[in-house]
Amino acid sequence: MPLTDISTYLADRDSLMRQDRALRVDAIKLDNLSATEAAADEIVRAMKAEEAVSVWGAERADIERTFPGMEFLTSRSVITKTRVFELLHKMPKGALLHAHLDATVDVNFLLGRILEQDAIYVRTCAPLTALNPTANVLPEFSPFPKSEVKLSAGKSVTDPSYDGGWIPVKVARDNFSLELGGPEGFDGWYVASTTINPAEAYGTHKTVTKIWEKFRETFGVTRDVIRFSPIFEAYVREFLLSSIEDGISYVEARVNFLFKTFFGPDGRSTLAHRDMLRIYGDVVRGVKDEMKKQGREDEFVGSRIIYCTVKIVTPEELEWYTEDCLALKREFPDLIAGFDLVGPEDTTKPIVDYLVPLLRFKDRQRELGVEIPFIFHAGETLGDGTAADDNLYDAILLGTKRIGHGFSMIKHPKLMEICKERKIAIEVCPISNEILRYTTSIPMHPIASMLNHGMPVCLCSDDPSAFGNLGLSFDFYQVLVSSEQTGLITLGEIALDSLKYSTLEGEEKERAIAAWKKRWVKFLEDVVRDASDL
Amino acid sequence: MPLTDISTYLADRDSLMRQDRALRVDAIKLDNLSATEAAADEIVRAMKAEEAVSVWGAERADIERTFPGMEFLTSRSVITKTRVFELLHKMPKGALLHAHLDATVDVNFLLGRILEQDAIYVRTCAPLTALNPTANVLPEFSPFPKSEVKLSAGKSVTDPSYDGGWIPVKVARDNFSLELGGPEGFDGWYVASTTINPAEAYGTHKTVTKIWEKFRETFGVTRDVIRFSPIFEAYVREFLLSSIEDGISYVEARVNFLFKTFFGPDGRSTLAHRDMLRIYGDVVRGVKDEMKKQGREDEFVGSRIIYCTVKIVTPEELEWYTEDCLALKREFPDLIAGFDLVGPEDTTKPIVDYLVPLLRFKDRQRELGVEIPFIFHAGETLGDGTAADDNLYDAILLGTKRIGHGFSMIKHPKLMEICKERKIAIEVCPISNEILRYTTSIPMHPIASMLNHGMPVCLCSDDPSAFGNLGLSFDFYQVLVSSEQTGLITLGEIALDSLKYSTLEGEEKERAIAAWKKRWVKFLEDVVRDASDL
Structure with missing residues (x-):
């Protein structure tokens, strides 16, 4: 095989690749990099390649099957620890x-602001009990003028006899049943109601139609x-x-x-x-x-x-x-x-x-x-x-x-x-x-x-x-x-x-x-x- | 709003859609359909739309979340019952x-042919027992001249003392342990080893890398x-x-x-x-x-x-x-x-x-x-x-x-x-x-x-x-x-x-x-x- 054939081929290959990439947003820039731009790009490419193996190619006890660009909700905690993310x-x-x-x-910032406000009340459509767990019952928060709110007779949405009425948000949190985690349980319930978790996105709700149902619900809460x-x-x-x-x-x-x-x-x-x-x-x-x-x-x-x-x-x-x-x-x-x-x-x-x-x-x-x-x-x-x-x-x-x-x-x-x-x-x-x-x-x-x-x-x-x-x-x-x-x-x-x-x-x-x-x-x-x- | 504006808009819309679809393989044909072609196309579109609701939009006890074009291994038995498929x-x-x-x-045709052949033997790398179930142990089949094959001392790959040697395929099937389903268990094991099942593709092996491992294994068996x-x-x-x-x-x-x-x-x-x-x-x-x-x-x-x-x-x-x-x-x-x-x-x-x-x-x-x-x-x-x-x-x-x-x-x-x-x-x-x-x-x-x-x-x-x-x-x-x-x-x-x-x-x-x-x-x-x- 004459070497000229190979080098002609490789030159054609390079030219074809360039033509194919010519429309990219970075095409012109990549041909005109300053020394700093070239060096920074190289540094990040090397870091990315290294972490593709050391982070995304590693066997992990907590997550099955990691790979770059994988499901975000499962891998968020991995991403935040990478040098590329930093x-x-x-x-x-x-x-x-x-x-x-x-x-x-x-969501935690917003929860903090909600808990500061005396005008805000919470209710649910049904009592929140161990039998009717947090995933099934959504909170609804709303501000009211003190004189006009129709209060619940109970002190928390976790009372089995909870009547569906409004409760001042701090009262509802303070009296959130210990069985469901007390005040921290209240906070967790709020977070779960306003975010999508991996079990939902990748398990129970894993089609566009199903996950949109959960996604729309998060907006109603707050x-x-x-x-x-x-x-x-x-x-x-x-x-x-x-x-x-x-x-x-x-x-x-x-x-x-x-x-x-x-x-x-x-x-x-x-x-x-x-x-x-x-x-x-x-x-x-x-x-x-x-x-x-x-x-x-x-x-x-x-x-x-x-x-x-x-x-x-x-x-x-x-x-x-x-x-x-x-x-x-x-x-x-x-x-x-x-x-x-x-x-x-x-x-x-x-x-x-x-x-x-x-x-x-x-x-x-x-x-x-x-x-x-x-x-x-x-x-x-x-x-x-x-x-x-x-x-x-x-x-x-x-x-x-x-x-x-x-x-x-x-x-x-x-x-x-x-x-x-x-x-x-x-x-x-x-x-x-x-x-x-x-x-x-x-x-x-x-x-x-x-x-x-x-x-x-x-x-x-x-x-x-x-x-x-x-x-x-x-x-x-x-x-x-x-x-x-x-x-x-x-x-x-x-x-x-x-x-x-x-x-x-x-x-x-x-x-x-x-x-x-x-x-x-x-x-x-x-x-x-x-x-x-x- | 003058109606002319609307009709101009709709004419532009139609024209833009046509331009956008002009490269499709069916573009020219769709403008020149015979009466039979037009009728048949219409019939299939209607059938498809109907089954999108009646079949793919229906709640099912056996499959969660059906939709048209969904995971094939889960939905194959649904597809075969549709009029469109027929x-x-x-x-x-x-x-x-x-x-x-x-x-x-x-795979069942091939299994039938294998079982007809006296020259074919089977072995596994380890005994196949309830503790070491079929999913973990693959059969390997091979033909041998009768005089030259190095036979196993046992009668089936399911004996706890199975030594990894070759066994005539019919003998191995006839003596396949009853605990693992007897001869039908053997057949099931063969099928599982030569096909991909939904639990593998969509569960245990659901990345390209993992499912390719299983896929490559299927080729080795036969x-x-x-x-x-x-x-x-x-x-x-x-x-x-x-x-x-x-x-x-x-x-x-x-x-x-x-x-x-x-x-x-x-x-x-x-x-x-x-x-x-x-x-x-x-x-x-x-x-x-x-x-x-x-x-x-x-x-x-x-x-x-x-x-x-x-x-x-x-x-x-x-x-x-x-x-x-x-x-x-x-x-x-x-x-x-x-x-x-x-x-x-x-x-x-x-x-x-x-x-x-x-x-x-x-x-x-x-x-x-x-x-x-x-x-x-x-x-x-x-x-x-x-x-x-x-x-x-x-x-x-x-x-x-x-x-x-x-x-x-x-x-x-x-x-x-x-x-x-x-x-x-x-x-x-x-x-x-x-x-x-x-x-x-x-x-x-x-x-x-x-x-x-x-x-x-x-x-x-x-x-x-x-x-x-x-x-x-x-x-x-x-x-x-x-x-x-x-x-x-x-x-x-x-x-x-x-x-x-x-x-x-x-x-x-x-x-x-x-x-x-x-x-x-x-x-x-x-x-x-x-x-x-x-």
Whole structure:
């Protein structure tokens, strides 16, 4: 065999690989790396390869069958101990563009706030006993004015004779039966009710339909308390601060406005959506001021809201929400970033059912001279040609700015072309998709295909309080370890793009990008320095 | 809202959908359906939609969480009772282009043949007792000349004092301990050792690595008995006849030639590969003659062999096999269809390791004036940029005619373009991929993406005796019910293409296609008539 044949073959091979990877977000960058970029990328690739064996390839007593990108709920405690995760936690992530506000803050933080409030009461639909264990009975929390609440005759929901009435939350906790763990048992019950555990996601509820039932239940438990203004303020603040701690410098939060009022400090449901936005805006300004005082203004450029309602409303009812959104946009032009319709796509109404009010909404925007981009959920489904999959067509035809999930996008060659041309980014939520059983592990997730096909993507956490993937480090970690292609440079390009695909504009966007770039250079230097210190 | 806006929108929507589906194998056909084609497609869509609710949407006592395209091993008994399956069983399927001969025949048929043979003996590595149950101890069967076999002192592998020696298979079965079920227990043990059960695939062995361990074991159990010439002949015949019964009219079987000899009727391992091919050719001719006698010549046009060895051999050792393949091709030009390298790609050597002998093999073909296309396994992996994934580059650069599995192909935009241009078909094995845990269900499988992107595909069963997906009806069924896009017309186009992508050429291919078309028209007429009879 002449050696020329082999070397020609290998040159052809290299050229074909480059052509095949040319559409990737990191393709140009990888050909033009600075010495620091190249070194940092190499360090992380080596660390990842080493941990693929030492961590994910090791036999463990506590977990069967570990592998990189495996089920998150089973492996979270392994991930947090890896050097790769520790490093990614420090990485500047850019923007978080897909997260539902009601599921963004650590459940223990929220429980702490609930227990501080005298106005909050709890009830269940049945007594909670050893025979009717915590998994079967959900708590419902709500604020009330003291004079108006219809109290239970009992002292806790664990009394066999509990009558289903409201009990002050601290009383219910203090008197939670010792058989069920006493006050700590109460706390555990609360956590189990507001999060998804591995036994549910990977055992009892392991199809999309079943796990969505549990997932929806988690929202019902705390819905009213998050919408209680004293807690709302602390909640939003904690969301922003914890995002900043994870390297997120800008947030577009999806806020559910389905319920037309929320609760004031007196426990009365009399506050309007505008009051909610005022509080949100105040908290954002407060956090920005604090960061500035600490000389950390590069770490947080702000937060905006994507107005959402749920695809259970009728097309007629939707008009109330679009008008509400228009009014809020005119009053808070900097806070309203866009409009979305949410809910499990396989079982809620398709976007096309709302065609009339949505086209009317666009007309009204023109009339009023405001612009509220659609940022639609679409294609969060395993379907191929189902109504949920077809939502992708309507999202794009209605001019969506980004697409929430777009899990089925990879099945649509023409739509992929359009998204690439028009820079319609896909808000990919890897861990959410895995826990909600659209995919079984991240190596099976279409994210690798999307990146290789040059789709514009950002990585998002979706509902991190329910899933345990708070911040963006976990989603970045799962994507990094599930591909040999993807490295630190890839993640950097994705983080940078998240700011580009945000609704930030003009100088504000430029400032956000410049701040991120400054921090990114510093981060890479730290990675290289820390490695040489070893 | 002016109605014109809505109707313009809906026209745009329809146009976008058409553009998005334009690459599909069924796109042109669906615009030009005959009345019978349209009616048959409609009938099957309605039947599928009805059974999605009545069968797959029903609560069942025996199976939790049923849905269309779910885990095959759990749902096989449900599938076989559906009207859609009954209908697909009668469909002319075209060619079976990816099946490993050693795993193609119903395990009970093979057991029956084994028990007829005095030359066959069995042994295990340890006594099989209640404490050391059947799942842990595998049988090994082998033929021997009577005078030369080293017999065990005991009468069955279930004696606690069993010494690990060989026992005549009928003796071992007759004396199989009653505690373990007696002779029927023996049969059950054999079946469990040669098939994958749901508890393994979806429980104890549910990662790619673990289930491959079990899968590889199944081959060891019967390897020698399939390569025992009296059984080999009956085995090949049964494979072809059962394929014909399922509507398959042509087969390219992958035959593993790793072992350099096989066993003659006297139990001696003295037969050469050429003897194996002679028998194969005789069986094919015999079956063709029989079909002709029955006036069924349209139902079977023949069968050829893809020469395989395993990617555990060294590059130097490979030269023996390529030379062997060349000699066989020259002696049996009509029987050798191509050449492949097999084995689990994530753990065996990559194709690029064999570059020198493979390029040399091509030179030798030119020297000898023969043509043996590569038909490589490649991309049977969840990897993204791993050596197994990179096999796709080498398969294509070496000029592969088709690609076995190509599970990771959807991650490669440039390679997808090349496959479309050069009509390199992907031999998709949906049920195999699901059982071996590359995907958890068919709705998660990349087949829908492949079809929508216009990839040339054929559907194959891979190792149906181990998986239970004998014939092609099961794989066609799973693909049909997992997509709203795919209908009977789609399956017809896929079946027709399988003949086009085969190694048949010239007049032989034309005849095969003409025969299929004749049967297809008849089949559609039957579908329509049967529906109107109801």
